[in-house]
Amino acid sequence: MFHETKSGEIVTVRVDSQQLNAAIAPQFKEVVAAIAKRGDRNIIVDLQHIEFIDSTALGALVSGLKSVAPDGHFTLCGANATVEAMLQITRMERILRSYPDEASAREALHGVAG
Amino acid sequence: MDERLASVSLPARYESLKVAHRILAAILPDETGDEVRIHLEICLAEGFNNAVAHAYREAPDGVVEVRVHASAEGVRLEVIDAGTPMDEATRTRLDEATIQDQSEIPREQLAESGRGFGILQAVLDDVAYTSANGKNVLRMTKRFEPVAQD
Numbered sequence: 001m002f003h004e005t006k007s008g009e010i011v012t013v014r015v016d017s018q019q020l021n022a023a024i025a026p027q028f029k030e031v032v033a034a035i036a037k038r039g040d041r042n043i044i045v046d047l048q049h050i051e052f053i054d055s056t057a058l059g060a061l062v063s064g065l066k067s068v069a070p071d072g073h074f075t076l077c078g079a080n081a082t083v084e085a086m087l088q089i090t091r092m093e094r095i096l097r098s099y100p101d102e103a104s105a106r107e108a109l110h111g112v113a114g
Numbered sequence: 115m116d117e118r119l120a121s122v123s124l125p126a127r128y129e130s131l132k133v134a135h136r137i138l139a140a141i142l143p144d145e146t147g148d149e150v151r152i153h154l155e156i157c158l159a160e161g162f163n164n165a166v167a168h169a170y171r172e173a174p175d176g177v178v179e180v181r182v183h184a185s186a187e188g189v190r191l192e193v194i195d196a197g198t199p200m201d202e203a204t205r206t207r208l209d210e211a212t213i214q215d216q217s218e219i220p221r222e223q224l225a226e227s228g229r230g231f232g233i234l235q236a237v238l239d240d241v242a243y244t245s246a247n248g249k250n251v252l253r254m255t256k257r258f259e260p261v262a263q264d
Contacts, residue, residue, distance in 0.1 A: 052131075054156075054159050081152055
């Protein structure tokens with residue numbers, strides 16, 4: 001369900017599900033909290049397989065953002081039009097930054113995270 | 115366009131949403147723009163998942179009925195359950211929900227829940243919840259923009 005890879009100072013969590021919803025949101029929160037707890041500060045959530053997200057899952061993404069260190073980064077990549085619309089409607093698009101793919105998210109993080 | 119109406123009764127489980135979305139896609143007029151289509155999918159999901167998570171919290175065998183009605187004027191979605199009705203405080207939250215600009219809120223103070231009702235109010239033209247005779251109905255209406263005549 002959650003595929004985790006670490007490269008350099010950045011951990012990428014790919015969600016291998018079609019829906020990021022209330023059914024898997026608790027598990028997602030635990031996975032991200034565990035990454036943050038062991039000291040990793042830069043997390044990319046790869047949503048390329050996600051077709052749909054609900055507000056409970058959006059809350060889980062906010063939880064992920066809050067779990068990283070204050071100087072850490074938590075960004076999204078691979079979001080489809082529905083996920084982007086969700087960020088826009090909830091006015092979260094400046095809080096949960098979203099990049100087209102993992103490469104561009106990594107590039108953005110290297111710019112700020114060193 | 116002709117009026118179109120579809121209704122489906124589904125097990126109160128999150129995975130049933132895919133079927134509800136297929137019904138919506140089948141009923142929406144072909145000329146519906148992507149933004150409106152996506153917004154309606156999101157609202158249907160919020161209404162449906164709310165029934166699964168709250169109305170049927172104590173009754174996993176519940177059934178949620180979804181009705182989709184489309185006409186030239188717009189789309190009406192109804193999510194109907196026979197579970198626990200929303201209490202007064204929740205109905206007031208539904209009626210008064212808004213989406214605030216989140217960009218100035220310190221990270222640690224960002225809310226991790228409670229956005230669903232705000233999404234409905236932000237996207238839809240009308241949201242109404244009624245409960246009578248053991249049936250709870252969440253009615254969500256989106257009116258189409260009038261098309262300019264040549």
